Amino acid sequence: MMRTRPLKVALLGCGVVGSEVARIMTTHADDLTQRIGAPVELAGVAVRRPSKVREGIDPALVTTDATALLKRGDIDIAIEVIGGIEPARTLITTAFEQGISVVSANKALLAQDGAALHAAAEQHGRDLYYEAAVAGAIPLVRPMRESLAGDKINRVMGIVNGTTNFILDKMDSTGAGYQEALDEATALGYAEADPTADVEGYDAAAKAAILAGIAFHTRVRLDDVYREGMTEVSAADFASAKRMGCTIKLLAILERAADGESVTARVHPAMIPLSHPLASVREAYNAVFVEAEAAGRLMFYGPGAGGAPTASAVLGDLVAVARNKLAEATGPGESAYTQLPVSPMGDVVTRYHISLDVADKPGVLAQVATTFAEHGVSIDTVRQQGKDGEASLVVVTHRAPDAALSGTVEALRKLDTVRGVASIMRVEGE
Amino acid sequence: MMRTRPLKVALLGCGVVGSEVARIMTTHADDLTQRIGAPVELAGVAVRRPSKVREGIDPALVTTDATALLKRGDIDIAIEVIGGIEPARTLITTAFEQGISVVSANKALLAQDGAALHAAAEQHGRDLYYEAAVAGAIPLVRPMRESLAGDKINRVMGIVNGTTNFILDKMDSTGAGYQEALDEATALGYAEADPTADVEGYDAAAKAAILAGIAFHTRVRLDDVYREGMTEVSAADFASAKRMGCTIKLLAILERAADGESVTARVHPAMIPLSHPLASVREAYNAVFVEAEAAGRLMFYGPGAGGAPTASAVLGDLVAVARNKLAEATGPGESAYTQLPVSPMGDVVTRYHISLDVADKPGVLAQVATTFAEHGVSIDTVRQQGKDGEASLVVVTHRAPDAALSGTVEALRKLDTVRGVASIMRVEGE
Structure with missing residues (x-):
């Protein structure tokens, strides 16, 4: 069953996640070979700043021309960990045109252009996998797409942004105000210098759009997701919440309407009872509840971000896509047949x-x-x-x-x- | 992409789980067709007592001759929900010989003869899927086999038996003794008339063996799992636990040794701190912690048993196996290449x-x-x-x-x- 010609992998982007992916591909090469049935070889690394020293990565593999890397003719799989819309979108499309399957961690792009990317993948008979785009290391895309493929998901409710959970947890446990808690999150590296994408809920909304599409087998675009940030949550709100036996979390909530004919998708801060399992999700952890007709209530919990956890999800997808490649098959593509409208x-x-x-x-x-x-x-x-x-x-x-x-x-x-x-x-x- | 010739499914066993599988296959037929890419048809139901009335199942499909059903030549996939060693083992082997892929919920059989069954599946180029064998509806086998395929799992610790968790939860919350709590579990249908398999830890040990094999990519047999039941846990033990800020759970614990050269697998009651997420797993719910090198600590939580939750897991596997069948591919088989010994x-x-x-x-x-x-x-x-x-x-x-x-x-x-x-x-x- 084992073949010796390696599958060649192009790594697009080599930041926090990319460098971790490269490191694990090297240190765990033998395990990956056994689990895939063939070796996987890091054949090229496309970066913006080639002069930066990248420990453990052969400088000969580094290039600034990602397009040329994809077009050189021997790449089997591309891993896109650049983030943002462009150049990631064009590169992924180029990959499919070249017959290359793609593993991506790009939530913003998937939320905005998932349908077009899935169509391009299907047109060229290639895979598009993106477990790392939602909730970091937590297996969520695969369980929802595959494990629950014989069930009917009615509701998804989760904490899908670690930065805002860290801030809200600090406010809850110390009585701090929003700004003070944000400053601490920034100092500890949990919040970026410009925290807008996190605190205004854009990041969570992108993940909500992706999860809603998978959960309800329909298309949910970023614009379909109602979004409220958490910058106005105050210490007084937490005091009110406490009096009600509640805490406050920034939640992504995706629901099928009672009549089953439409869905809703939203991100906003909300009070939840302390007895609810999501109330005890601390620091930068993520957790997602999934309610399905037959399965009942399931919860998935773990680190929602960070280099190593995100790399774990990327590499899980790499193994699956590589196995598919060897079998000359593809995994499940987009499933949007229900065409359920998204209600306001x-x-x-x-x-x-x-x-x-x-x-x-x-x-x-x-x-x-x-x-x-x-x-x-x-x-x-x-x-x-x-x-x-x-x-x-x-x-x-x-x-x-x-x-x-x-x-x-x-x-x-x-x-x-x-x-x-x-x-x-x-x-x-x- | 859609084909009209249906994939034919033989259902082996029609008890609590089987009847729920049949019901969902009928009521959700259109969804299953869309998600698979072809219709799946219930082509036969093998039972022991043909005279029993089975609502929603065409009596013409019912047979007592499971072997003949498998050998009639048109079956694509068999779902084994009989349980126990025989006749399940012989029937699954017969299925593979007939070129039929198998979805099973049979933890006892998988724990005892997993290696031989996997070998038979591989020999005939067919799938053996068994998500439902461990922790009911909770996606656990697929996330560990596939989502974490690029990571290194070092530890698994979980509550994998709902009956004993119900009993221990009652003892904890009411101060009741073991016998009193067991009686309540029996009256409510959480414990069987003969509760031995649950309370002596045999059920949990079977699941532990399956999970350990998957987690560490090695073979762990039922006999390799150290096992202690929970019949001797007393109200006094709970009082002691409380004084320590702990509660008592029946845990399955699978660990890679510090030197990485061996593994251990065990099931026994243990005190765990109230602050540990497993401490708050109530009633008959299951929850499993997985610690992986890159992913960190993940938790999976949900209903660990019951007809509908187990059917959800079976049907998720059915969709995957049916998709593989259409693609003329197979999913991941047994991965036991590390050959790590199990320490005492x-x-x-x-x-x-x-x-x-x-x-x-x-x-x-x-x-x-x-x-x-x-x-x-x-x-x-x-x-x-x-x-x-x-x-x-x-x-x-x-x-x-x-x-x-x-x-x-x-x-x-x-x-x-x-x-x-x-x-x-x-x-x-x-």
Whole structure:
């Protein structure tokens, strides 16, 4: 079964993940050979800065011309760990045109152009694997695409961004404010100098789009994902959450509508009960709940980022793609046959936790309660607290369409007894 | 890509799991067709009692002659959900001889004869998939075989038997004794009339053998797995565990030795800290920690048994095997190239929690401490408690080889100041 001609691998990008992939390919070469059935050889490494010293990588393999590397005619598999849209997109397309299968860790590109890339892979009869694009080392794409291929996934809810989880965990455990916790995350290397992609939820939204497409066998684009960042979550919100027996997490939530005819995809901060397994996901860890009709509730947990964990996912895909190559077969491609539409955020059914600053006089609660009722939103609990002629009112609603909830908040803002809406947060996981 | 000639499936066994498989194959036929690329047709159902009414199954498909069903010449895939060694083993072998790929949920058979079955599958160029054999619906075999194929797994620790977890969880939360908790589990259908396979750890040991083989790419037979049941765990043990900030779980633990040259596999009850994620696995749920060199610590959690969850795993395998069949390829077979030997339990390095009934007189602690020292076992903590001329001594050790620990206990029993060894339990997860 073993053949001796090696499969040749082009590594596109050699940053934190790429250098780890190259290192493991070298140190664990014998194991990879046994598990694949043929040796895999690092045949070229395309980089932007060729002068940078890369320990353990033969300088003769390094090139700045990724296109020429792909076109030289002997490459079997390309590993794309450049990230971002271009040049990654053009290079992956070039690879397929050259009959090269691709392993990618590129969530932004997959979320934006997954359909076109899958089509190019299929047209040329090649593989496109991307386990590393979502939740780092945690096996999630393969279990959802393959292990649950005979089941019906109804809901996915998870923490898919380590940076924001680290920040929120710090705020929860130390009482720190957002900025202080962000500064600590930056100092420790958990947040980038420009943390926008993480804290505004763009990174999580890209992963949500990819997971939603896989979960529901339909196409979900990045633009289809409702997105709210977590920069406005405050120490006061955490104090409110604690009073409710909750904590706050930035969640990606993908749901099939009750009638099964549409899906929703969203990323936003939310309160979840401390008893929920996602509440105890600490530091930069990721965890994803998957609810399927027959399987029930499954959870996958692990490191969601980092060089070595991401490399582990890349190499798992490399073994699979290399095995497929030897068998002259391909793995599962895009499955989007259900063509379920993605409904807007207003259709999502959820609960709200709303803090209002109100005038401390009789009749205010009645006025507020009437506003909720007029919008068809049922109140679960109200807590009223007076302080020097002002009062705060904390309302937790029952489940209602998000449109009705936001309509209620809009109307509350117009009441002259309501001085301000201090915070609004969804409540999930119950 | 879609073909219309259906792939024909023989269902061997139609109990709790089999009937659920048949139901989902019927109700979700269109989805399965889309995901596979061809329809799958239930072509025959082999049962022991043909007269039993099976809702939703065409009586014309039912037969008592499983061998004839496999040999009739048009079957592509067999699903074996009979369980036990025979006739399952002979039927699976017959299937391979007939060019039929097999999906099995049979942990006992895989643990005992996995190597021979894998060899038969490979000889005939067919697939043998068995995700459902370990931890029900939880994707575990595929993630370990495929997602982590580019990584090095060093440790697996998990709760892989739902019945015993239900019993231990009840004992923990209610203070009940073993028999009382077992009775409740039996009444609720979590334990079988004869609970031996579960409570004595045989079921968990079979799963441990399968997982160890996959994790370490070697052969681990059922006989290689050290096994202790949980029938002697008492309410007093839980009280001791609580004092240590621990609970008690029946764990399957698979480890690569520090020098990498051997592995160990064991199933026994153990104390684990309440802060460990496995401590909060409740009722009949399963959860498995996997520690890999690059990926770090991963956890997989979900329902470990039951008709629908197990059927979910079977159907995921059915989709994969059917796809392989259409591509005229096979999935990954047995990977046992490392040929790492399995070391005996005595080589395992762990910690002990030991409760001794001792005479309440001076010098006893010195005598006990000397015994530990003579066996090279270092003591972490000692708690001494006197009562009416008797005293109890609770010793928690540092990590030491299991052989040294059991040697110490043997020597302690011989001390005339030691009236008895009330309990011995390993401490894990720190």
